[in-house]
Amino acid sequence: MNGVHDLGGMDGFTLPQREENEGPILTEEWQRLLWGLVWSMRVPGVSRGGRAAMEQSIPPALYLGMPYYARWLHRAEQSVLESGLVTVAELDNPDGPLSMPDIPNFEPPGPEIIVNGFLAADFSAEMDVDLPSRFSIGDAVIARNDHPVGHTRAPRYVRGRRGTIHRDHGVHEFQDQLPPGVEREMQHLYSVMFTGQELWGSRGGSRDRIYVDLWDDHLESVA
Amino acid sequence: MADHKPVQADYDLRTRALVSVLTRKGLVDPESMDAVVEYHESQVGPHVGAGLVARSWVDPDYRRRLLADARAVAREENLTGFQSTDLVAVANTPSVHNLVVCTLCSCYPWSLLGLPPTWYKDSAYRARAVIEPRNVLREFGLDLDDEVEVRVWDSTAEVRYLVIPQRPAGTEGMAVEELAALITRDSMIGAETLAARGQQ
Numbered sequence: 305m306n307g308v309h310d311l312g313g314m315d316g317f318t319l320p321q322r323e324e325n326e327g328p329i330l331t332e333e334w335q336r337l338l339w340g341l342v343w344s345m346r347v348p349g350v351s352r353g354g355r356a357a358m359e360q361s362i363p364p365a366l367y368l369g370m371p372y373y374a375r376w377l378h379r380a381e382q383s384v385l386e387s388g389l390v391t392v393a394e395l396d397n398p399d400g401p402l403s404m405p406d407i408p409n410f411e412p413p414g415p416e417i418i419v420n421g422f423l424a425a426d427f428s429a430e431m432d433v434d435l436p437s438r439f440s441i442g443d444a445v446i447a448r449n450d451h452p453v454g455h456t457r458a459p460r461y462v463r464g465r466r467g468t469i470h471r472d473h474g475v476h477e478f479q480d481q482l483p484p485g486v487e488r489e490m491q492h493l494y495s496v497m498f499t500g501q502e503l504w505g506s507r508g509g510s511r512d513r514i515y516v517d518l519w520d521d522h523l524e525s526v527a
Numbered sequence: 528m529a530d531h532k533p534v535q536a537d538y539d540l541r542t543r544a545l546v547s548v549l550t551r552k553g554l555v556d557p558e559s560m561d562a563v564v565e566y567h568e569s570q571v572g573p574h575v576g577a578g579l580v581a582r583s584w585v586d587p588d589y590r591r592r593l594l595a596d597a598r599a600v601a602r603e604e605n606l607t608g609f610q611s612t613d614l615v616a617v618a619n620t621p622s623v624h625n626l627v628v629c630t631l632c633s634c635y636p637w638s639l640l641g642l643p644p645t646w647y648k649d650s651a652y653r654a655r656a657v658i659e660p661r662n663v664l665r666e667f668g669l670d671l672d673d674e675v676e677v678r679v680w681d682s683t684a685e686v687r688y689l690v691i692p693q694r695p696a697g698t699e700g701m702a703v704e705e706l707a708a709l710i711t712r713d714s715m716i717g718a719e720t721l722a723a724r725g726q727q
Contacts (some may be wrong), residue, residue, distance in 0.1 A: 312630035312681065313658040317651030319666050322718060329642040330564065334542040339567065340560030341546055347554050374538055374647045381545060390548055405552055414557050415562035423566055424638065426607035451670030457683045459630055461657065473686055489694035493684050504658050511676045514657050518682035
C-alpha cells in the first residue's frame with residue numbers, strides 16, 4: 305500500500321541530533337516493559353503484529369506524530385485484541401475480572417527459550433531451495449510500477465525506475481501481502497542499485513548510489 | 528477493535544495494563560520479559576560489531592571473507608540472531624562511503640549493534656537518507672568530499688547491513704581489543720567516520 309510508513313524521499317522533516325553512542329536506548333520504564341513483552345510473548349495464534357498489520361492500521365496523521373515505541377505499543381495491543389485472547393474491557397480495567405484463556409499444553413516460554421532459542425538463534429531468511437534466478441548480477445532491470453493495496457517491500461521511490469542487479473541474496477520468502485489462500489512464494493532476492501539521478505532527477509547526487517533489496521516479482525527486465 | 532484508543536497519551540498506563548492482563552492470564556513469563564531487555568541492552572551491542580570490524584582491520588583474509596560472506600563469518604563466531612543472521616558487510620574506503628537506512632521501518636542488525644539509536648528510527652532520517660544522504664551526513668557532522676561515492680543501503684528485506692569504517696590513522700600497532708574500543712556504533716551505520724588518533 306502507499307502507506308505513510310513508506311517515507312523514502314519525503315521532504316520537510318528535521319533531523320534529530322545524533323545522541324551519544326553509549327546512552328541507553330530504552331529510556332523509560334514503559335518502553336522496557338513493552339520491549340520485553342513484545343519479544344517474550346510467543347502464543348500460538350497471536351501474530352507479533354508484523355510491519356504490514358502495524359503500518360496499515362495507523363492513520364497517516366497519527367503515525368507521524370507517534371513516538372517510535374508508541375507504534376510498538378499500538379501493534380502489541382492490536383495483535384492481542386485481534387487474537388481474541390484479550391478484550392478491550394480487560395485492558396480498560398486490568399485489575400478487574402479476566403476470562404482465562406484455554407490453550408492446550410501452553411506454558412509461557414522462559415528466559416532460556418526466549419533468549420537462546422529465539423533472539424540469539426540462527427534464523428536465516430534465506431531458504432535452502434534450489435530455484436533458478438530470473439536475473440543475473442549486472443542485469444539492467446526496472447522496478448515494477450505497481451501500487452498494491454496490501455503491504456509491499458518495494459518502496460514507492462523505486463517504482464518505475466531503472467536499476468542494476470548488484471548482488472543475489474539467494475532464495476527468500478516473498479514478503480508482500482498476498483490474497484487470502486495464496487501461499488507465500490519463494491523467490492530470489494537481490495540488492496538492486498539505482499543511481500541518485502535515476503531516482504531523484506536533478507536533485508540526485510551524481511555520485512550517489514541507492515541499493516534496495518527487491519524480489520523477482522518486484523522487477524522486470526529491460527528489453 | 529481497530530479503533531481501540533490508538534493514541535491515548537498515557538503510554539505508561541497502557542503498557543502496564545497490557546502487561547498486567549497478559550501476565551495474569553499466564554500468556555507471558557515476566558522473567559522472560561526482563562531477560563529480553565537484558566539481552567538487548569547488555570549481551571548484544573556495538574561492542575559485538577566492533578569486534579568484527581577491528582579484526583577486519585588487522586587480518587586481510589578475515590576482511591576478504593567478511594566482505595564476501597559476512598553471514599558465514601557471523602555464524603562461525605556464533606553471532607547469529609533474530610534480525611541479523613543474513614548479514615552483509617560493506618567497507619568504507621577513501622573513495623566510497625556507505626550509509627545504512629530502513630525507509631519502511633527500522634530494520635537494523637540487533638545482534639551486532641544492539642538496539643538502534645533514536646535518530647535511526649526517526650522519520651526524518653528514514654525520509655532523507657535516500658534522497659539527500661550528503662546533506663544528512665553534513666548535518667550529522669560529516670562533510671564528505673564531492674568525489675566520494677555515497678552508497679545508501681535501504682534494508683527493505685531481511686538482509687542486514689554492517690558498515691566497516693576505515694581504520695583511523697595513528698592506530699598502527701594497536702591490538703585488536705584496543706582498536707575495537709575506538710569503533711563507535713554510528714560509524715558502523717555510516718553516520719560518522721573515526722577520527723585519526725594521536726595527531727591532535
